[in-house]
Amino acid sequence: DAGVTQSPTHLIKTRGQQVTLRCSPKSGHDTVSWYQQALGQGPQFIFQYYEEEERQRGNFPDRFSGHQFPNYSSELNVNALLLGDSALYLCASSPGGTYGYTFGSGTRLTVV
């Protein structure tokens, strides 16, 4: 049973560019959450998607947006990249309404 799959695993972008990160949830999970983890820190909640809608959002600017598709997979888009956006981006899926999160291995984004 495949867990959470994230792509790509690594990415280098230039300041000002846009990036799209992808996440396929674990089978049977319908909720997807995205987290940003800077070096030496814990993950920070970006937003959560359920039934193709953003259900909750953390303290991140509008440059961060997302989407959930009918098959429950999700994308995270970041516009106008800043150097400070360099981080590990983690996707977590869960059965709706539970804390049963399964995390992917993350996408390492480097902005230069």
Add this chain to the structure above:
Amino acid sequence: DQQVKQNSPSLSVQEGRISILNCDYTNSMFDYFLWYKKYPAEGPTFLISISSIKDKNEDGRFTVFLNKSAKHLSLHIVPSQPGDSAVYFCAASADSNYQLIWGAGTKLIIKP
């Protein structure tokens, strides 16, 4: 404003002994707490959780203690094994909104 704090960046413990990892929080609205373990290049893996209505929860070698008056929780691992070497994160949630607030993590090193 760090709502969840793990004040020990690292901890070294002899194999077979008890490992105690600590976590403090400031938000009295937190009602659910989780511990995750993270190996390099992998996503966090759920270990154990506790609801605010309890003060202890056990799962095999892992026990979590919650002291609400002190706003403190701890994870005990007995006995510690080499495979326990990883970064351990404490996370908390308020009002069952499923958004997790994370500490910065403690790197546990188990010495043979």
